[in-house]
Amino acid sequence: MEMGSVADSLLSGACVVFTLGMFSTGLSDLRHMQMTRNVDSVQFLPFLTTDVNNLGWLSYGVLKGDGTLIIVNAVGAVLQTLYILVYLHYCPQKRVVLLQTVTLLGVLLMGYGYFWLLMPDDEARLQQLGLFCSVFTISMYLSPLADLAKVIQTKSTHRLSFSLTIATLLTSASWSLYGFRLRDLYIMVPNLPGILTSFIRLWLFWKYPPEQDKNYRLLQT
Helix, strand or coil: CHHHHHHHHHHHHHHHHHHHHHHCCHHHHHHHHHHHCCCCCCCCHHHHHHHHHHHHHHHHHHHHCCHHHHHHHHHHHHHHHHHHHHHHHHCCCHHHHHHHHHHHHHHHHHHHHHHHHCCCCHHHHHHHHHHHHHHHHHHHHHCCHHHHHHHHHHCCCCCCCHHHHHHHHHHHHHHHHHHHHHCCHHHHHHHHHHHHHHHHHHHHHHHCCHHHHHHHHHHHC
């Protein structure tokens, strides 16, 4: 029993460390925006969708009473909100960005109203919220598949981040194990696509190494 408790603590710690490491990869975008004072090479939607995802899982963690989920997603939501505010500060087309933000926040508020006001039963609320968070997380992991197809088409991995790929693999694997230990399918299942897409990215890095990428771009010029 003691060994199991130690293993659970280590796994919980791994989830916290790996996930916060993955979230902190956005700090490079933050520095880039501050140094260049523009957002030309920075994508906004990943910040926004990750923030919504964090807030959803934070609610699930609070309802479930899971400290690991609460810590990770509370810190994640703060970081993503910081990235969003900095992006808004330097973005020249604020109207489009604000519209996307307000729209997604509106959906989030309607979801909160549904889960917390129209569902008096805690168990049903937990199941429905877990399902929503799972579907949202799976869609986030599968959304970059179009980029992976573009990598194969161009034979160039310059649009992929190796450090983010490793961070995503470690994070997805740790949360899948964590969900397995808790026997919580809502935590385990949505992280499996993250493992799959990470291995696909690693294969692409092996198939189209940076040296080949440089040669290919030279041939294109």
